[in-house]
Amino acid sequence: MEAGQLTGSGARTAVEWLASVAPDPDACRWEWERNPLGVALLPAGRRWDVLILKAELGSPTLDVLSRLVDRPGPVLADFDDARMGFFVPPGTAGCWVGTGVRGVGVGNWIVVPYPGRAGEGVRWLIAPDGSGTLTDPLLLELAMHEAAAGLARDGGY
Template sequence: MSNAMWTRGVEWLAAAASDPRACKRGWDQGEGVALLEAGRYWDLVSVPDRLGLLTLDLLWRPSLPVPGPTLVDTAAHRVGFFLPPDPDSRWIGAGLRHASSGAWVAVPPPYRPSRFLEWVIPPDGSGALHAPATLELALRQANGTLAVLEPVSRPEGFAGPPLP
C-alpha cells in the first residue's frame, strides 16, 4: 500500500473519532489503539477467528471486488468485517456480534498492529466496505465448511477407545 493510501486510510478511520486529531496522536504516541464509535461511517460484524478467516478466504475471489477493511483480534480470537452502517440490519448467528450505532470498537492505526489488534485488510481511505449480502453468503458457506471439518467429539463421560 502506498504512503498516500496509508494517509487516506488514517484520515478515513480517524474521522469516526469524536476528536480525529487526538485519535491520530493516540495512535502515534499513546497505546496505539483508539475506541471509535460504530454506526456513523461503518458497522462491524465480528465472528470467531476460524469462521472469519475462512470467510475472508472465500471473499478473495477474482470475480468479487477486493474485500473491505478487516481486523483481527488475536486475544479474543475474532475477526471483524467493516460494512456500511445500517441500524435496521439484524445479523444473527452463533458467536456473531454486530456493532452499530452506540457501540465502540477498539482499532489500531491502519499502518501497524497494536497489542492484539491488527489489520488483515486495512482501510485504504476510499470508504470501500464489505458488501453485506456478499459477506453474509461467504459467512454461510464458511460456516457450512467448518461444520463438515469439525472433529468428532467424545461424549461426556465416554471411557471407551478413541473415536475414529
C-alpha cells in the first residue's frame, strides 16, 4: 500500500471529512465514488487551505516535516508530480508571504482525489485520516527553510 492510501473505515472517515465542505456533501460523495478519475472539486477555506509548492522544494520539505511530526496533515501531488499541496488551517493562504508558494483559500477550489483509491493524476502523498489533522503553518515554514538551506548547500536551489 502506498503511503497516501487508506483502506476500510479510515477511507470512509476521510471521505466524510473531505465531502463535508462540498455545497451538497451527499451529491459530492455520489459523484466522487462514480467518477472514473476518482476526483472531486472541493472548496478551500472552510476546513482547510492548501499551500502549493514546486516539487523541487516540496519533496525535501515533506521529508523534513515528516521528521518533525509523527503524521503531517494531508499532502497532494499533482498530475506530473511537479507540485505538492500541503493542507493547512483555514485562513493561512490569505496571510502567507513566501516566494514561489501559491495559497489556495476562500473563494478557490481544488481537485481532490478520493481517499483509499489508487488513481492516476492527482494523488495523495499523505491522505487525510478524517480527524481534521492539518499541517501547522509554522512547522511547514521551518521545514521549508531547512529544505531550502539543504538544497542551497547541495547547489540545487
